Each structure stands twice: as C-alpha cells, then as structure tokens.
Amino acid sequence: MRGHAATLAAGVLLVLFGWMAASVSREHSTTADEIFHVTAGYSYWKLGDFRLQPENGNLPQRLAGLPLLWQDVHFPRLEQPAWRTADVAVIGHQFFYESGNDLPRMLAAARAMIALLGIACGALVFLWSRSLFGTTGALVSTGLFAFCPNLLAHAGLATSDMAATLGFLLAVWAGWRLLHRVTVGRVLALGAAAALLALSKFSAPLLVPMLALMAAARAWRGSALPVRLGGFVTRVRGGRAAATLTGALVAAALVSGLLVWAAFDFRYTAVRGEGSLNRTWADVTMSDPALAVAAPTADHQPAVATPLRPGAIQAVVRPLRALHALPEGWLYGLAHVDRYSRWRPAFFMGEYRTTGWISFFPVAFLLKTPLPALALLALAGLCLATRPGSPGRCGRLRYRLVPLVVLGAVYGGYALTIHLNIGHRHILPLYPVLYIGAGAVALGFRRRGVALVTAILLAGQAMVSLAIRPDYLAYFNPLLGGPAHAYEHLVDSSLDWGQDLPGLKRWLEAHARGEKIYLSYFGSGSPADEGIAATRLADGNFDLGARAVAPPMTGGIYCISATMFQQPYTLVRHGWTPALERRYAELRAWADAWHAGRDPLPRDAAIQRLIELEHLGFGRLCAGLHGRAPDAEWVIRFSFSG
Numbered sequence: 001m002r003g004h005a006a007t008l009a010a011g012v013l014l015v016l017f018g019w020m021a022a023s024v025s026r027e028h029s030t031t032a033d034e035i036f037h038v039t040a041g042y043s044y045w046k047l048g049d050f051r052l053q054p055e056n057g058n059l060p061q062r063l064a065g066l067p068l069l070w071q072d073v074h075f076p077r078l079e080q081p082a083w084r085t086a087d088v089a090v091i092g093h094q095f096f097y098e099s100g101n102d103l104p105r106m107l108a109a110a111r112a113m114i115a116l117l118g119i120a121c122g123a124l125v126f127l128w129s130r131s132l133f134g135t136t137g138a139l140v141s142t143g144l145f146a147f148c149p150n151l152l153a154h155a156g157l158a159t160s161d162m163a164a165t166l167g168f169l170l171a172v173w174a175g176w177r178l179l180h181r182v183t184v185g186r187v188l189a190l191g192a193a194a195a196l197l198a199l200s201k202f203s204a205p206l207l208v209p210m211l212a213l214m215a216a217a218r219a220w221r222g223s224a225l226p227v228r229l230g231g232f233v234t235r236v237r238g239g240r241a242a243a244t245l246t247g248a249l250v251a252a253a254l255v256s257g258l259l260v261w262a263a264f265d266f267r268y269t270a271v272r273g274e275g276s277l278n279r280t281w282a283d284v285t286m287s288d289p290a291l292a293v294a295a296p297t298a299d300h301q302p303a304v305a306t307p308l309r310p311g312a313i314q315a316v317v318r319p320l321r322a323l324h325a326l327p328e329g330w331l332y333g334l335a336h337v338d339r340y341s342r343w344r345p346a347f348f349m350g351e352y353r354t355t356g357w358i359s360f361f362p363v364a365f366l367l368k369t370p371l372p373a374l375a376l377l378a379l380a381g382l383c384l385a386t387r388p389g390s391p392g393r394c395g396r397l398r399y400r401l402v403p404l405v406v407l408g409a410v411y412g413g414y415a416l417t418i419h420l421n422i423g424h425r426h427i428l429p430l431y432p433v434l435y436i437g438a439g440a441v442a443l444g445f446r447r448r449g450v451a452l453v454t455a456i457l458l459a460g461q462a463m464v465s466l467a468i469r470p471d472y473l474a475y476f477n478p479l480l481g482g483p484a485h486a487y488e489h490l491v492d493s494s495l496d497w498g499q500d501l502p503g504l505k506r507w508l509e510a511h512a513r514g515e516k517i518y519l520s521y522f523g524s525g526s527p528a529d530e531g532i533a534a535t536r537l538a539d540g541n542f543d544l545g546a547r548a549v550a551p552p553m554t555g556g557i558y559c560i561s562a563t564m565f566q567q568p569y570t571l572v573r574h575g576w577t578p579a580l581e582r583r584y585a586e587l588r589a590w591a592d593a594w595h596a597g598r599d600p601l602p603r604d605a606a607i608q609r610l611i612e613l614e615h616l617g618f619g620r621l622c623a624g625l626h627g628r629a630p631d632a633e634w635v636i637r638f639s640f641s642g
C-alpha cells in the first residue's frame with residue numbers, strides 16, 4: 001500500500017479505536033480509581049490545590065478534570081474534615097453522588113480525554129513501525145493496536161494507565177532520536193516526553209536505566225554524532241560525543257523538571273490554605289523506626305507486623321525535599337507509591353499473598369492477550385529470525401530494534417519484581433512495544449502464505465474485540481476458559497473494577513423483581529444511584545453510606561463482585577476452617593446477647609466485633625458457593641439465589 005493510502009488507513013483505524021474506547025462510557029459505572037482521578041484533577045484546575053491524590057499522576061488527572069471546567073458542576077464544600085485531611089474517597093463520593101452533578105456526562109467527557117491519549121499512542125505505534133518495516137508492517141502494528149481489548153479498556157477509562165503507556169513509548173522514542181542527532185528540537189522533545197511520563201506514573205524513574213542502556217548501545221556502535229544547535233553544525237566522536245550527549249540529556253532533564261514545576265503551578269507546597277496531605281511525610285518516607293505494617297496471612301493465622309525500611313526512593317526523596325528541588329506533591333507521590341506498593345493483598349490462581357508472585361504478570365499476559373495477537377507475535381519473530389539479506393543489513397535492523405528491546409526488557413524485568421500484583425494493567429506499556437515488533441511479519445510477505453495468515457489473524461483480532469465489546473476490561477482468551485472462568489485466576493482491575501452496575505441493574509429488573517437482594521460490591525460506584533436497593537455485605541471498605549452491620553442473611557439473590565468472591569479485601573480470606581466456624585458461632589451467640597441488651601460491651605467495641613461477624617458470615621457463604629456455578633454472570637459479579 002502506498003504511503004498516503006497507508007497513512008489514511010491508519011488514521012481511520014485510530015479514529016475507530018478512539019470511538020470504540022469512548023463510546024461505551026454509558027455502559028459502565030464508575031471504576032474504582034476514576035472517582036479519585038476526576039475529583040482530584042478538577043480540584044487542581046479549579047482550586048490550584050494539589051492535596052488530593054498526588055500519587056496518581058498530575059497530568060492524567062488534570063486531563064480527566066479539564067472538560068468539567070465547561071460543565072455546570074458543583075464541588076463539595078471545603079469547610080469539612082474530609083477536605084482538610086485530603087480524604088479523596090469522601091470528597092469524591094460527595095462530588096459524584098451528592099452534589100447534583102450529571103455523572104454520566106462528567107464521566108463521558110473525562111474518559112474521552114484519555115481516549116485521545118490512546119489515539120496519540122496508536123499514531124506513534126504506526127510511525128515507529130513504518131520506520132522499521134514499511135507501511136505494510138505499520139498497518140499490521142496499527143491493526144493489532146486498534147483492536148486490542150486491553151488497550152481499548154484503559155483508553156476508555158479516566159485513569160493514568162494509558163497516559164503512562166504513551167509516556168514510556170514517547171520518552172524512549174525521543175531519547176533514541178536524541179542519542180543519534182543532537183538538536184534543540186530533540187532536546188525539547190525528550191524533556192517534554194519525560195515530563196509527560198513523570199506526571200503520569202511514578203514508575204517513570206525506569207526511564208533512567210533505559211536511557212543508559214540505549215546510550216551504551218549507541219557508544220558501542222561508535223559512529224559520529226551529528227550536532228546542530230542553531231547555525232552551529234558539526235559531527236563529534238569519542239569523548240566529545242559523550243560530553244555532548246551528557247549535556248543534551250542534562251538539558252532535557254532540566255526541561256522536564258521545568259514542566260513538572262509548571263504542572264504544580266510553580267509552587268512547592270501541595271496544599272493551599274488550611275489542611276494537609278492524606279498521609280504524613282514520616283509515613284511515606286518510612287522515617288519512623290517504629291513504623292510497621294500488619295500484613296495479613298493467607299492461612300488465617302494472626303497478622304504479623306512487618307517493619308518497613310526506607311530504600312532508594314526515600315534516599316532520593318529526602319534531600320530533594322530538603323532542597324525544594326521538585327514540587328512537594330510530586331515528591332510525596334513518588335514516596336507514597338513506593339511505600340504502599342511494598343505489600344498489597346492480592347488473589348492469583350487460587351492463592352492469596354501480600355507481596356506478589358513472580359509469575360503474576362507472565363500469566364496475566366498469556367491469559368489476557370488475544371490468541372490472534374500471540375500468534376502474530378510468534379510469526380513476526382519467525383520472520384525476523386529467518387529474514388534473508390546481507391549481514392550488514394540485518395545488523396542495521398537489529399540495531400534499530402534496540403530501543404524497543406530495552407523498553408520491553410527493563411519494564412518487563414521491573415514488573416517481575418514488584419509486589420503490587422493487583423492488575424494486568426500495570427504491564428500495559430509492553431503492548432505497543434510488542435505490536436510495533438509485530439510489524440516484522442511484513443518482512444515475510446514475499447511468501448504469499450505469510451501475508452494470508454497475517455490477514456486472517458488480524459481479522460481474528462478484530463473479531464475478538466467486537467465480540468467482547470463493550471466489556472473490554474473483562475477480556476480473557478480461551479486458554480483457561482475465557483471470561484466465564486476468569487474469576488478463578490485473576491480479579492481486581494484485571495477483571496472486576498466495579499464497572500458493571502448497569503448490567504446488574506438490568507438483570508435484577510428482568511429476573512429478580514420483588515426478591516430480597518444482597519450485594520457485596522468492589523468499586524467506587526454507587527449501587528443506590530444506579531437504582532439497586534440491596535443489603536450490603538462485607539464491603540464496608542468501598543461503601544461510604546450508612547449501612548447495617550452484620551445484617552441477617554436469609555434467602556434471596558446474592559450478588560457478589562468477582563473480587564469480593566475471592567476475598568482479598570475482607571477479614572476472612574479464601575477458604576474456611578473449623579477454627580473459623582467456631583469463631584463464627586461464638587460471635588453469633590454474642591451478637592444475639594448484645595442486641596438483647598445482655599452484654600454491656602460499649603458500642604464502638606461492639607461494632608468492631610459485628611464487622612468481624614459480618615466478614616465471617618460472608619466468608620462462610622463464599623466457601624459454600626465455591627463448588628456451585630453462579631446463576632448468572634456479568635463482567636464483575638455473580639448472582640446466587642438461595
């Protein structure tokens with residue numbers, strides 16, 4: 001296909017991608033993190049205050065909040081404890097559900113802004129693949145990108161994952177270009193791309209080893225470095241080239257720092273006026289020697305306090321904070337993410353842990369990547385390995401693949417080591433890298449069979465995407481049973497982020513009129529605002545409304561989010577034991593006595609026991625249901641009648 005026609009075709013695919021991602025907004029309720037992003041982003045613009053959720057990335061939150069400036073929205077009052085303590089969950093709930101705002105319109109506008117980032121990422125995929133494999137290979141890459149359910153899912157949500165995906169790809173691309181020609185434009189491009197990344201996700205420091213590895217590859221190649229600064233043009237080698245590149249990278253870092261300051265209104269302090277950040281600096285920097293975390297265990301034994309000790313991030317943040325070298329909100333966000341990623345309750349393949357699994361992301365990738373895409377990646381690798389041509393020509397292509405290999409290797413290696421195993425989305429930046437590499441199938445198009453197989457696989461990728469629409473987030477390939485069995489392997493944001501309250505509402509209206517409804521919901525949506533009248537169970541961490549504690553569980557319809565069913569966020573986790581049964585019976589007897597006034601335990605202490613009883617009852621229910629197929633399935637929940 002000729003250049004202009006290929007560019008037009010890619011443009012059509014990317015516009016279609018943006019529409020597919022954004023057009024399903026009304027099908028989905030608020031996912032768990034969106035309420036924080038949109039609320040915080042709007043407050044940044046409207047109030048010039050950065051106390052809310054600085055750990056989620058200033059830029060995507062600002063983008064999500066930007067279109068709300070032109071809507072008639074009302075922000076919660078500032079004269080309240082939740083604002084003074086930066087409690088974004090309470091402020092967000094008020095903003096979304098208690099202020100009279102048009103929630104579907106707010107969400108649709110915020111999500112559309114992130115879809116634009118997805119389109120920009122797809123455009124870079126096309127351009128990069130074209131530079132390596134020509135227009136045909138670029139169209140293969142763009143087709144895989146445009147119909148990838150995982151990319152469509154996160155390009156349609158007001159969160160930071162698509163921004164980070166674009167940020168890594170753009171920063172590595174800009175860095176590689178700067179390493180081969182130093183110009184003012186390329187210095188500015190790297191600085192802007194690095195700032196985009198730094199303001200999107202706090203995994204941004206990975207860019208440093210990526211640039212170092214690419215610089216080493218550039219030095220090994222040893223060719224002259226062109227330099228063009230205004231009217232000054234030259235070519236340098238050896239030590240002069242190294243010094244020039246060092247100066248260019250320092251200049252790009254300064255540009256990046258300046259843009260980070262701009263995102264925080266060139267002000268060091270995050271909080272404007274009365275109040276504070278949500279956590280203390282002693283907490284996020286782990287500077288209190290007595291600080292420890294009670295990490296729950298998988299076998300229902302008493303929690304063990306694990307001391308938290310400062311690491312490299314804290315060693316960097318402390319002096320930068322003392323010097324006010326970067327805005328407080330950014331430094332706090334970096335330290336906060338490191339502190340709270342040290343351990344996190346998670347479920348994976350029937351197991352429960354707080355410090356993750358090295359196999360989590362490889363398995364998540366294999367289960368959530370469409371089979372046509374996996375096959376095309378394998379075919380591209382084969383075409384690349386068997387490509388005919390002179391050693392010099394093959395060597396040049398391998399060299400030009402270095403930035404993609406570096407990005408994939410560094411980010412992939414990092415993913416294997418992190419303890420935060422709560423979502424496949426954390427390896428989203430690898431997909432554009434792989435899809436660019438998939439353009440290598442074009443190297444084998446001289447053989448008609450390769451072109452035919454490629455066309456069939458691309459059609460298969462499109463069919464997969466259309467079949468799962470609008471439930472992109474719930475996509476699982478058939479290797480272990482597809483979406484219907486996904487909850488047995490992965491939950492949380494890999495499957496269930498609280499997005500399908502509208503689906504539950506429709507099913508209840510069709511099948512459960514007049515029934516008693518029990519709901520255990522994982523997410524920040526509001527079932528009541530969706531018109532779902534239900535008794536809530538064991539989901540107090542996600543329910544900010546008034547609720548009965550340890551309500552009687554009778555016959556009815558039990559609607560349980562997939563994440564709640566696997567119990568990573570409840571007091572009783574996967575499984576049931578005789579000891580738990582004895583404790584449950586003991587607490588039931590105590591609760592009867594307390595409600596009857598025969599036990600003098602003070603109310604506050606009694607509430608804690610009742611919460612334990614509620615969680616025990618829920619754990620007992622889930623243990624009994626594990627051997628039973630649900631009556632109905634959606635993206636996020638199962639409905640059991642009984």
